[in-house]
Amino acid sequence: MTATPLPTDGSGYLLYHSIGMYPGKREAMAKAFADFSHLWAALDDGQWMQALTLRARFIDLWRDLIDAEPGTLTSAENVTTALYSVVGSLPEKRLKGKTLLVAGDCFPSLHFLLAGLAPRLGFTLKTVPLRVGESWVRDEDMLEAWDESVGVALLTFVTSTSSHRSDVARLIAHGRKMGSLVGVDITQGAGLVPYSVKETYADFTVSTTLKWLCGTPGAGILHMQPELIAACSPELRGWFSQENIFSWDLDAFQYASDARRFDHGTPSVLACAGSVPALEWHAGQDQTALLAQNRKLGAMIIAETDKLGLDLVTPREDDRRGGSLMVRLPETIDGAGLIDRLRTIGVFTDCRGPIMRLSPGIVTTPEGIDALFRHLRDTEGLGR
Known part of the structure; x- marks a missing residue:
């Protein structure tokens, strides 16, 4: 042959x-990392301001991509930590004694996380299985399994195993009737298949800048609707979770009023900076x-x-x-x-x-x- x-x-x-x-990805990334090296190694006091400006640019590009309002989106190390920030922040009434619904073809890392959290947070993880001989979980099977016991449902926009695209609008509409919170993992569709948080109005959305968006590892995102942000108290928190990140009063911690409350320790600025060229390229297409x-x-x-x-x-x-x-x-x-x-x-x-x-x-x-x-x-x- x-x-x-x-x-x-x-x-x-x-x-x-x-x-x-x-x-041009190689050249654009090389320049971005070289520029970051110069600013971070400069013998002055401007490093943090410039680094956080790059992160803010990353967040703004993501907001434009999915139609998110200011203050509703922040960066995360990956989709798993973004989901943990959500689940670990919800009011007890949303999860304790209730069901968290996922499909059997969700991304495995997220299932591993939820299975571990279920006993401690007091919810039952309900996984809708694939039918025998089929390659994706049917939307109708999700709907059948989704009753009023479901406190939170996590939907997969596009699966990594079959590329099946769920009917997010239909599923979220059902979730509203059941009184559930609904999140969407858009990782395998973001940057190719249009997704708008204004149109879907999922309660929260998680993703990464890899795949169709051509970014780097460590550049995930979390979006949450404004009315839910105010009700959340993330247990994964740190100095960047505060309204004033430079507040050192150990007895006066106060969550930021917007999506910044889902930050925790020092953010992965380098991953954001390395992904900005890809997001800018994508925005220009x-x-x-x-x-x-x-x-x-x-x-x-x-x-x-x-x-x-x-x-x-x-x-x-x-x-x-x-x-x-x-x-x-x-x-x-x-x-x-x-x-x-x-x-x-x-x-x-x-x-x-x-x-x-x-x-x-x-x-x-x-x-x-x-x-x-x-x-x-x-x-x-x-x-x-």
Whole structure:
């Protein structure tokens, strides 16, 4: 079997479900980190003001992205700590003796957190399972499991395992009828599939700047609606949680009046600074065009998958999925070995067990998709 190597231009880059890329990312990040090094190493007293200005820029770019009002969004080290800040802040009546509802295809890290918190905070974690033989939790199964005992529900906007996109508006409307608080993890859709906190009006939203937004690790976010912020008292708190972060009176701690109360110790400013170039690049793009390009390449993947007779474990309809396409490989195929061979021809993807995840973004091209499927057609046990 022979294959023509691809140029090292990202044509075959299909890992936007993990780390996003954009033209000039290396140079932009290098400059951002170099600039930060200069300001942080300067022999003066301006470091903190400049660093916090960069963090404020990060927060403002995120606010613009999801239509958030000033004072309702802050940074977090990751989605898990953001969720912990929420759950550890809610009034006791919201959780104790109640159910916290999640889907069985939520991001595992969040489930690990909630399972550990349930005994201490006195709630029951209810996980809606996937139906036998299916690849995502159906919205109707979430609705059926969602009764008035649910104090909080955590929805997954787009799943990392099947790219299924939930009908967030429908689910939140049901949650309102049940008297539940509703949060949404938008990690796998943010930056590609439009999401507005004004339109959905979820009580809280968590995400990261990785994936379609092309940012760095450590640059997560938490958004919360203003009326809920005032009712929350985060147990994960510190000097940055205060209205005046420079108050050192040990007996006069006072939460900030806005989303800053969900801060705690010194924030991960460097991750925010490193992600600002990606967010600025993204803000300057035609968002409709970004999604259209993904859909065009996604249609190619679906067509080629069908020709090979492989199972697509992602919804086919554009409005029911995120930006990724997941394909089930035959049991006879060594997924890790296949990924290694694809790497040698400039095609980058991954497998979770037998599931190959293909996520085309701005640097991916039709030529990259062609190279992927030429290799798959030539792979013993796959080609027809």
